Amino acid sequence: MYQQTIAQLALGLRQGTFTSVELTQAYLTRIKQHSELNSFITVTEEQALQAAKAADLRLAQGNAEPLTGIPLAQKDIFCTLGVKTSCGSKILDNFIAPYNATVVEKFNAAGAVMLGKLNMDEFAMGSSNETSFYGAVKNPWDLNCVPGGSSGGSAAAVAAHLVAGATGTDTGGSIRQPAALCGITGLKPTYGRVSRYGMIAYASSLDQGGPMTRTAEDAAIMLQVMAGFDPKDSTSSDQAVPDYSASLNAPLQGLKIGLPKEFFTADLDSEIAATLAAAIDEYRKMGAEIKEISMPNLNMAIPAYYIIAPAEASANLSRFDGVRFGYRCSNPVDLTDLYTRSRGEAFGNEVKRRILIGTYALSAGYYDAYYLKAQKIRRLISEDFKNALAEVDVIMGPVTPSTAFAIGEKSNDPIQMYLSDIYTIAINLAGVPAMSIPAGLVNNKPVGLQIIGNYFAEAKLLNVAHQFQQVTPWHQHSPKGFE
Amino acid sequence: MSLTSDDVAKIAHLARLGINTQDTEAYAKSLSGILDLIAQMNTINTDHITPMAHPLDQIQRLRPDQVTESNQREHFQAIAPQVAEGLYLVPKVIE
Incomplete structure (x- = not known):
């Protein structure tokens, strides 16, 4: 039963083919069998079985919702009451969250079963899941390769059928890039669509949570629960939430697809380019119009991001000081020693690098040259998206410049690692929604197609993705040994 | 742009x-590399461009001035490194 999609499982639960307890047991067994992936930081077996029992009762009483009884897992960045919430860091290794993130509350209210907390790059800073305090996650398609990051545990667990669906968060590509490298469907919603309350902050003007699933249909079901206004998040949007499943089957005749020429240059791997060309041909067959567009400032996204994100991170991470929660060094001699050593001993290298870059960029005398300049470039990039999306309905492009790379290949070269997000970062700066869907395999490794839409056009993206999945098999492929 | 070990300190x-x-x-070297990457920003002119701090043109929302949180001191202090009599303990600040 674990091979099924969320939509199929929901039907099976209603038809009495299996109970939520049986389903939960099946996933818990698989999680233990495939611990070599290192995709989980915490497995919440007891709570999961209790939630499954409650879900079975709800199903029997006839007041179940689409996600009632469905086993999911949360990226370990979402606070979960009474359950360790580490954010992949030593500094939170002993942190038992005293409250639930809004997203977690919403899944609980919908009756979903939480199987546990998923591995991730430390504080979501990474593109390979190698910066986690809990060790690298392995890609089920090739155990020597990274699953991508920072939501690497989520992507690997969904790809290997250890969970029916998972949450991820995306600051510069952290949902889409691992989704692409693991061959699953990932959606980064519009900034403000999903509450950030209780989601540990990395870069507050860029962070956004979203679903990671096998299909667009499943992503619609999960997003329906996650999306919506939250008074506890001052940046949450009060735009009405549409029915994401209702428009999945709308025909794509006349859909205008823009292909930015800046995405399709010689830098893109030729086999990935060929895979994307074949995918775009499928859309042409469905009646879409393909148009070349230009977004001249896209190449400025990485430089601007590596000021804005570390600047915000250096401020956000100042709360980890060893005073009220988390790691504290032993025998501090004074308060400065307590702060300095607690942070120095418990943050990893990449987190330290970003705190240092951010602190430097915000320090006296450098603000205009770095932070203000980056914010101006952010405006130009955002205008590029506005102009393009006035001409076309969606923009398509690659998600990653290569398929999954080897563990260790880029871990000592931060710049090379940063460049693996070259196609995803601009979307976060603009704040628009985007998806990654499986578009093919190159040397038996998955390739993702990125679909980018206008602000709050998640329903359109899901429709465009779902129609592709009606005529192609890529989302149905499972890695060998994990069928 | 290159940083020295002293700058890093x-x-x-x-x-x-x-x-x-x-x-x-090692930090000086890797941070200098990152700053070189960032320096690409200087290749484009941004005179008269309004800086963008936030993706949505949304005004900061206000809410009624009402108490929404209850006191959960014991709950929160249960996960603190060191507390005594309801206070968080840190090394002596004033001699």
Whole structure:
């Protein structure tokens, strides 16, 4: 039963083919069998079985919702009451969250079963899941390769059928890039669509949570629960939430697809380019119009991001000081020693690098040259998206410049690692929604197609993705040994 | 743009971030590389461009001035490194 999609499982639960307890047991067994992936930081077996029992009762009483009884897992960045919430860091290794993130509350209210907390790059800073305090996650398609990051545990667990669906968060590509490298469907919603309350902050003007699933249909079901206004998040949007499943089957005749020429240059791997060309041909067959567009400032996204994100991170991470929660060094001699050593001993290298870059960029005398300049470039990039999306309905492009790379290949070269997000970062700066869907395999490794839409056009993206999945098999492929 | 080990030590102090002395050289090198990447920003003119701090043109929302949180001191202090009589303990600040 674990091979099924969320939509199929929901039907099976209603038809009495299996109970939520049986389903939960099946996933818990698989999680233990495939611990070599290192995709989980915490497995919440007891709570999961209790939630499954409650879900079975709800199903029997006839007041179940689409996600009632469905086993999911949360990226370990979402606070979960009474359950360790580490954010992949030593500094939170002993942190038992005293409250639930809004997203977690919403899944609980919908009756979903939480199987546990998923591995991730430390504080979501990474593109390979190698910066986690809990060790690298392995890609089920090739155990020597990274699953991508920072939501690497989520992507690997969904790809290997250890969970029916998972949450991820995306600051510069952290949902889409691992989704692409693991061959699953990932959606980064519009900034403000999903509450950030209780989601540990990395870069507050860029962070956004979203679903990671096998299909667009499943992503619609999960997003329906996650999306919506939250008074506890001052940046949450009060735009009405549409029915994401209702428009999945709308025909794509006349859909205008823009292909930015800046995405399709010689830098893109030729086999990935060929895979994307074949995918775009499928859309042409469905009646879409393909148009070349230009977004001249896209190449400025990485430089601007590596000021804005570390600047915000250096401020956000100042709360980890060893005073009220988390790691504290032993025998501090004074308060400065307590702060300095607690942070120095418990943050990893990449987190330290970003705190240092951010602190430097915000320090006296450098603000205009770095932070203000980056914010101006952010405006130009955002205008590029506005102009393009006035001409076309969606923009398509690659998600990653290569398929999954080897563990260790880029871990000592931060710049090379940063460049693996070259196609995803601009979307976060603009704040628009985007998806990654499986578009093919190159040397038996998955390739993702990125679909980018206008602000709050998640329903359109899901429709465009779902129609592709009606005529192609890529989302149905499972890695060998994990069928 | 290149940073020296001394620069790294100064920035680390601003961030209250402990860095081992033997590592400052390596940080100086990797941070300088990142700053070179960032310097690409200077290749485009941004005169008269309004900086963008936030993706949505949304005004900061206000809410009624009402108490929404109850006191959960014991709950929160249960996960603190060191507390006594309801207070968080840190090394002595005033001699």
